[in-house]
Amino acid sequence: MKRKAKVRWPGRLSSRRDRVKVDLDDELAYHFEESVKNLVAQGLSRDEAVTETQRRFGDVTYYRRKLERIDRNRTAEAASRGWVRVMGVWQDVRHGARSLMQHRSFTLVAVLSLALGVGANTAIFSFVNSLLMRPLNVAEPERLVTVFTSRSGGQLHGNTSYPDFLDYKEQNTVFSGLIAHTYAPMAISGSDRPAVVWGQLVSWDYFSVLGVEPRLGRAFLPQEDETFGASAVTVLSHGTWQNRFGSDPEVVGKTIHINDYPFTVIGVAPEGFTGLASILTPALWAPLAMVEQALPFTPNVPSRIDPWLQLVGRLRPGVTENDGRAALNVLAANLATTYPDLNAGKGIVVEELDRGRLGTPEATGGAKRLLAVLFGVVGFVLLVACFNVANLQLAKATGRRREIALRFSLGASRWRIVRQLLIESLLLALIAGGLGLGLGVLAVDALQLLQPRMEVPLDIFVALDWRVLAFTLVVALSTGLLFGLAPALQVFGSSQSEALKDQSFSASQSKGKARLQNSLVVAQVALSLVLLAGAGLFVRSLRNTLAIDPGFDLRAGIIIPVNLGFTQYNEAEGTELRQRILERIASLPGVESAALSAFLPLGLSHGHHDVAVAGYEPAPDEYMLVKRNMVSAGYFETMGIQVLSGRAIDERDAEDAQPVAMINEVMARRFWPNQDPIGRTVQADLGITYTVIGVIENGRYAALHDAPEPYLAIPLGQGEYVQRVNIVVKSTGDPSTMVEPLSAEIRRLASNVPQSTVLTMPQYLEYSLGSAKGPATLVGAFSLLALVLATIGLYGVMSYSVSQRRHEFGVRMALGATQTGIARMVLSRGFRTTVIGVAIGIVLAVAVTRVLSGFLYGVNTLDPVVVTLASATLLVVSQLASYLPARLASKANPVEVFRVE
């Protein structure tokens, strides 16, 4: 076969070449003969006819060679063309691309508008996705619930103490498994540098109850969670295994140090399992029994009043959440009877697993509400952007009508034309979507920067996954098609023959379209006003927040967290070391004073303690928990906290001296109303009675917006030992210049203590301002974006209408109108449009901004200042947008107009 083909091939080739020649000869011969015949018939002589035919044909040799070349190429190519079918669509794509290139400014504005709208949505969706939607990768998550311990008069969704956990676990009838866990920063060092990461301490059955199979090795065994301090074993996260152990397949059995204590690796968690919270990705897990070695703070494990565990239960098959609630209520009541002193007022609260994604259901709900508001905001931005695209398409449709009518007359089918418009819109949407995705990614990075710097950074892992890509694609395509294609299809509106004529638009048609364009701008103005008003409210709220006095004056300060829990120092060593560090720091140049404090106002963690006050009879169920801090001498002076009466804690208040306490005004008024609290006593640690020596001003402790709470401070040495302290430094100069020298000094003095991030006081305050600053920045930025888009929209419509009315303006000027008159006419039209939009926007804003009330501090959502400012901004900006078109209109030349006529 092969051979045969080889033999025959040259022959066929040559015959084909001949075929080309023969065909060409025949075709041209026919032409010549016919031409000569006809010319002769017209009365020319045969010679003349031949000459004329040759003249008409041109250079015969030249053309023959050219034709032969074309034909030969064609026969060669003929086989390789199975593409013809694809070509139709491809041609539409090329035609679409050409058309987009031709209308360059249209394309640019439309693509940019859409891309900005899509990008804003992609950014917010990325956060929603990573915080709320990313699967937890556990088995049957719908049967998992979070279990909280409530305290009457206190938290509804509180943590649980260790003994309570054991009782819940053993006595419940509704869970096939109940696990306990707690997140904590841990210092890990193994094969390389030490680092502070988030770790999770878990009950032994954590992995089996969640249904997570280790990728390597095994999970914990019951006996590893039995004897405290006995089994130093750990399961690594997939990421830790990859990054710190280079995906070593032999990692099981190796050692990693947690807080300077050696742990043996027994397993590696599967990829994609990152614990139960969206913002904390544990680097490793260790059994609860290793609490003392692995946690940088030591909870009171046997105590029923030290809640430090979070619980997750798996409901037995056939048991509903409500069954669970009922059974656990009975259990809580039983426990209260068994331990009347310690468990009275405690309840067991069951919530869906998902509601605990960001910690408590309250935190998750708050984040959800904020994200919903932000989604609303970017939704508005997208609408404003879409109206721009729609307006541009409407304007373009005018020019399009003739083109499309012509195609109709040339025999194109309606579908063919729709397909053309469809492909063009799709192209536009895809380009905008791609660009929007890029902008979204940039925006996510920018938003990450808004995150306040913290001692141990949170892992808010925002990644592009298929959900984000699908979301962006759907948003871009649906908006692109809806607002791009629909107006373009307007061209089918009226008779096609009309459109072919030059002055195709009857007055009524163009008036209808102008009205539609105007309504779109009105809507843009209205939406922008709502966003501006929202942004204004957030900004005012932020200003109010900034104006809050936190209760301390220190601003030129530096906070140095020193966590001796990252080491295995005992109490005596730790106390000695921190004192040595404090004295050294205080003696450094540039340091005015320095002090130690277990907790800081507006910090992430706070101390609490139940108090018993001599002579004060609490009401039944009265919540006796107060904020409690432990401080060194000089703390109040360094922090700039005013002592209102009595004296501050000083050098005299050593460990062996008489226990003393300072209280704030709220506490003084609550327990000793109308009396002098100084010299009174309060029980604020296990069995220790403190004498009140001074009263300090109120402060804000957990959050700036909180009402001042009762607060008590005792000398560091006189309460329980705390492993984590903050060194508060008051500097004489700019605090940011002190960060490096102070960090270096700490590194030198405590070389084996992993260093937490050193923050200046302004950086530290960012955290507490975050909840006010974040939304204000975001909504502000998005509303500016909407304003810009709306301005472009207004400018576009004004310029378009001016260009359409050039003739009218010319006539008016010929009839005696002045340039200023014409300009004023255009400006006032822009003004009218904006005023209508502003009016609608105010109504809309009143209705919509109500949802913000939960996020605002000290501002009414109907704030007249905000509404006035937003309206004024829009009116001014709209006049600016109308200014250029107005100038253009006033330049209309009457002479020119009549010349065209």
Added chain:
Amino acid sequence: MGDERGRLLQGTLDVLILKALQSGPSHGYALSGWIRQITGGVLEIEDGALYTALHRMAKRKWLSAEWGVSETNRRVKTYSLTSVGREQLEDRSDTWNEYAEAVTKVLQSS
């Protein structure tokens, strides 16, 4: 200047041929006569250029060529519009328009 005009003609010649074939298949000589007629002899198009255009468009599959037999029993090559050619005609309507305008102007000025 001349170059510009040449390019215009190149494109318009294609459109002209496509347009002519819209009403049905035809052969080279007939097309030559039609074009001479429609341009009123004002624009001189060499028949060689016409055939070049025909063959080029056949190569691009805008046209299909078929051999038939005439009344005088001669082999005649007839061209007809393909679907691709039809689409081309639509796409090039702008050029066609330009051309029509140009022709109209020329005709009016003469």
